[in-house]
Amino acid sequence: MQRTLLASLLLLGVSACSYHPDPTDLVKVVDSPADVRVCQRLGEVSPVVSTTPGFGSAFDGMKEAVVALGGTHLYLQQNSHDWSLVRGIAYRCGSRVIQRETVIRAKG
Incomplete structure (x- = not known):
């Protein structure tokens, strides 16, 4: 009995x-x-869209597009004073942000 209980707990963990x-x-x-x-x-990741009912599918599409671009954040840009219109923009934040460096070499 104890072995069965221990095995069950181990599998659950x-x-x-x-x-x-x-x-x-x-x-x-x-x-x-x-x-x-x-x-x-x-x-x-989206044109300006309405946040009225039905926004859920547009929102899901925005998040899927962020993932497809390798992003970490979805910025919902307010396009009306009452948030009834927004646009989605994908960003990559944190340690995965690629810092671009310019190397200038002297000709000699």
């Missing part, structure tokens, strides 16, 4: 460690340009 979230669940959604000011802009 191992299966809990194997959870892998959907990549779109890892996209951080922000609504302030200050949140992405030090991030690399990857591009627009």
Whole structure:
């Protein structure tokens, strides 16, 4: 009985460690340009869209596009005073941001 209980608990513990979230669940959604000011802009992932009912499918599409571009953040840019119109822009923030350096070589 004790061995069966121990084996069950062990299997339960191992299966809990194997959870892998959907990549779109890892996209951080922000609504302030200050949140992405030090991030690399990857591009627009939607035209200006309405946030009225039905916005969920457009929002999911934006997050999928962010993942496809290798982004980490979705910036929802406000395009009306009441947030009824927004545009999605993908950014890559954090340690995965590619810093571009310019190398200047002297001719000699």
